[in-house]
Amino acid sequence: MNQKHIIITIFLFQLLIQTKSQQFSENLSPNSLGFEKEKLTHLHFYFHEVISGRPPTVVQVAEAATTNSSKTGFGTTYVADNPLTVGPELTSKIVGRGQGMSASADLNDFGYLWVFNLVFGEGKYNGSTLSLLGRNAVLAPVREMSIVGGTGFFRFARGYALTKTQFSNPSNGDSTVEYDVFVIHY
Numbered sequence: 673m674n675q676k677h678i679i680i681t682i683f684l685f686q687l688l689i690q691t692k693s694q695q696f697s698e699n700l701s702p703n704s705l706g707f708e709k710e711k712l713t714h715l716h717f718y719f720h721e722v723i724s725g726r727p728p729t730v731v732q733v734a735e736a737a738t739t740n741s742s743k744t745g746f747g748t749t750y751v752a753d754n755p756l757t758v759g760p761e762l763t764s765k766i767v768g769r770g771q772g773m774s775a776s777a778d779l780n781d782f783g784y785l786w787v788f789n790l791v792f793g794e795g796k797y798n799g800s801t802l803s804l805l806g807r808n809a810v811l812a813p814v815r816e817m818s819i820v821g822g823t824g825f826f827r828f829a830r831g832y833a834l835t836k837t838q839f840s841n842p843s844n845g846d847s848t849v850e851y852d853v854f855v856i857h858y
């Protein structure tokens with residue numbers, strides 16, 4: 673190889689490295705990241721809103737000037753970090769937390785915007801999350817909301833949650849809601 677060849681070779685090599693490091697997107701097969709077969713998982717747990725807790729697991733963080741004159745409390749916004757348990761009792765084993773926000777978002781009926789991360793702390797699910805986003809028609813016997821994504825064990829998740837109020841205490845607002853979550857993921 674003469675000098676000219678060496679220079680050209682170095683130039684082409686640099687160009688190759690540059691193209692690779694400046695590549696914005698590429699096509700991959702799911703297998704190349706270890707995603708093999710999609711599966712359907714059913715999760716069953718109880719979601720506890722402990723308003724009477726010290727500290728409460730749900731706090732109101734905002735309202736509008738017109739909220740008090742709205743029949744649905746339109747605009748009221750809450751932040752929550754609720755325990756998820758395997759059984760209906762608050763004292764049963766905790767399997768995760770429901771962390772998120774809700775807001776009264778319907779002028780005429782009780783319909784809440786429900787935006788929650790379900791953060792699991794149990795066995796192979798430990799550290800994995802599911803993201804729930806939907807309309808919570810709180811007075812309906814069964815509410816359905818979407819699972820729009822997930823992390824860890826639940827990467828590429830999609831699905832739905834069916835929720836039913838199990839118990840609610842009118843004097844302090846505490847409630848226990850049964851969640852059935854059906855999710856497709858790898």
Ligand SMILES: *[C@@H]1O[C@H](CO)[C@@H](O)[C@H](O)[C@H]1NC(C)=O
Binds near residue numbers: 735737739740
């Ligand atoms: C709405 O009513 C609550 C309870 O009576 C009161 O604490 C709050 O200040 C009122 N909010 C507005 C915006 O008037």
Ligand SMILES: *[C@@H]1O[C@H](CO)[C@@H](O)[C@H](O)[C@H]1NC(C)=O
Binds near residue numbers: 795
């Ligand atoms: C979950 O993971 C955390 C952090 O890695 C660890 O401290 C905890 O003991 C784990 N819990 C279970 C039930 O495996």
